[in-house]
Amino acid sequence: MAKTKTAFYCQNCGAQYAKWQGQCTSCKEWNTIAEEVIQKPNQKDWKSNTPLTARRMAKPTLIKDIQYEEELRLHTGDPELNRVLGGGLVPGSLTLLGGEPGIGKSTLLLQIALHLRYKTLYVSGEESQQQIRMRAERLSSQSSECYILTETKTQNIFKQIEQLQPDILVIDSIQTLHTDYVESSPGSVSQIRESTSELIKFAKETHTPVLIIGHITKDGSIAGPKVLEHMVDTVLQFEGDRNHVYRILRAHKNRFGPTNELGIYEMLGIGLRPVTNPSEILIPKSNQDLSGAAIASTMEGIRPLMIEVQALVSSAVYGTPQRSTTGFNVKRLNMLLAVLEKRAGFKLGAKDVFLNITGGISVEDTALDLAVMAAILSSNEDIPIAQDICFSAEVGLAGEIRPVTKIEQRISEAEKLGFTTVVISKQSKISKKDYHIHIQRVSRIEEVVSFLFD
Numbered sequence: 477m478a479k480t481k482t483a484f485y486c487q488n489c490g491a492q493y494a495k496w497q498g499q500c501t502s503c504k505e506w507n508t509i510a511e512e513v514i515q516k517p518n519q520k521d522w523k524s525n526t527p528l529t530a531r532r533m534a535k536p537t538l539i540k541d542i543q544y545e546e547e548l549r550l551h552t553g554d555p556e557l558n559r560v561l562g563g564g565l566v567p568g569s570l571t572l573l574g575g576e577p578g579i580g581k582s583t584l585l586l587q588i589a590l591h592l593r594y595k596t597l598y599v600s601g602e603e604s605q606q607q608i609r610m611r612a613e614r615l616s617s618q619s620s621e622c623y624i625l626t627e628t629k630t631q632n633i634f635k636q637i638e639q640l641q642p643d644i645l646v647i648d649s650i651q652t653l654h655t656d657y658v659e660s661s662p663g664s665v666s667q668i669r670e671s672t673s674e675l676i677k678f679a680k681e682t683h684t685p686v687l688i689i690g691h692i693t694k695d696g697s698i699a700g701p702k703v704l705e706h707m708v709d710t711v712l713q714f715e716g717d718r719n720h721v722y723r724i725l726r727a728h729k730n731r732f733g734p735t736n737e738l739g740i741y742e743m744l745g746i747g748l749r750p751v752t753n754p755s756e757i758l759i760p761k762s763n764q765d766l767s768g769a770a771i772a773s774t775m776e777g778i779r780p781l782m783i784e785v786q787a788l789v790s791s792a793v794y795g796t797p798q799r800s801t802t803g804f805n806v807k808r809l810n811m812l813l814a815v816l817e818k819r820a821g822f823k824l825g826a827k828d829v830f831l832n833i834t835g836g837i838s839v840e841d842t843a844l845d846l847a848v849m850a851a852i853l854s855s856n857e858d859i860p861i862a863q864d865i866c867f868s869a870e871v872g873l874a875g876e877i878r879p880v881t882k883i884e885q886r887i888s889e890a891e892k893l894g895f896t897t898v899v900i901s902k903q904s905k906i907s908k909k910d911y912h913i914h915i916q917r918v919s920r921i922e923e924v925v926s927f928l929f930d
């Protein structure tokens with residue numbers, strides 16, 4: 477009889493070692509390495525009665541001889557999820573959804589399962605069928621094509637799958653599953669890796685899309701081995717503050733679509749509402765003019781967003797001035813402050829600067845630079861900026877205003893939302909001429925200061 481193989485794994489990051497040691501050299505954590513059984517002998521395929529050695533062997537084929545038919549994506553009925561995935565679920569794909577506890581991962585996938593027109597099997601290892609039915613009643617949506625299974629053993633799950641033959645499979649969550657082929661507790665590194673491997677084999681052989689919920693660790697990464705994110709096709713992150721109503725869905729990895737798209741939801745008593753116009757939550761609705769606020773026209777994927785930037789500049793109480801940001805790179809803020817001091821003559825080195833991007837989102841678009849500078853200058857001079865002005869340009873180290881991509885889409889979004897003036901770089905190329913919005917072109921930061929405060 478073959479010997480059972482064991483190895484030592486870090487329970488925090490999933491690093492593998494040949495023997496036990498006190499500290500993990502990968503994540504620097506202490507006492508997290510434990511011995512686990514890698515695999516029992518005579519392992520079988522996801523089909524309970526099929527040994528791995530009995531599977532049909534694949535043969536190499538010329539790429540030009542491979543029969544290819546473009547497969548239609550399965551639309552989820554959720555426009556935000558479809559956008560983030562790149563148009564819908566790809567048959568045979570494995571999608572991993574991660575997020576903090578209580579953020580709404582199970583609610584999102586159950587809501588999608590209830591709206592799907594395809595036969596869906598929702599497997600829950602955390603809740604009973606009665607609890608899921610109660611949540612479905614709260615979502616005020618019923619579907620005759622959604623089947624609920626409360627099971628954690630993968631062999632039993634695949635037996636039910638062979639009988640039901642669902643079009644879509646949902647697993648809640650991967651940390652609760654366990655397989656007979658690994659002798660370790662559910663949630664361990666080897667159990668997560670083996671269970672995910674069986675689901676991948678099932679998805680690829682049956683062309684069934686699989687959605688998996690994954691827990692995250694205290695530092696925000698997906699719990700389990702890092703190889704888990706490499707195994708799946710798509711990694712989605714569900715973000716947001718549980719004390720606020722808005723949630724953000726991002727794609728950190730996507731083999732079948734873009735990774736720069738953004739989905740926004742509003743958490744209501746009846747479930748998650750897709751926000752098709754994110755600018756409605758990211759720009760202020762108050763008519764009161766306040767200093768330190770500016771509107772930026774940014775892009776997330778192919779979607780233009782109007783975002784409010786708030787800045788607060790005050791005299792430093794302590795010896796070292798503070799630089800604090802929320803949703804913006806603090807190093808880029810320091811660079812912009814240096815440009816203002818060197819090129820525009822504003823003495824900000826002895827002042828505290830606080831910056832906030834409203835809506836609780838993080839923005840990496842460089843088109844935010846000009847709005848950040850405008851908000852800082854507005855707070856420093858205590859002069860409000862008109863609410864019908866928006867900004868969309870990058871700022872260079874020499875104080876020059878640089879153009880950004882997709883400027884025409886940004887201008888059209890500003891025009892649609894009722895802005896009367898948009899400030900852009902003089903070098904931006906615009907083919908359309910009949911905009912019903914004033915386009916203010918600037919080339920230096922001095923011209924921006926003169927336009928706003930003279």
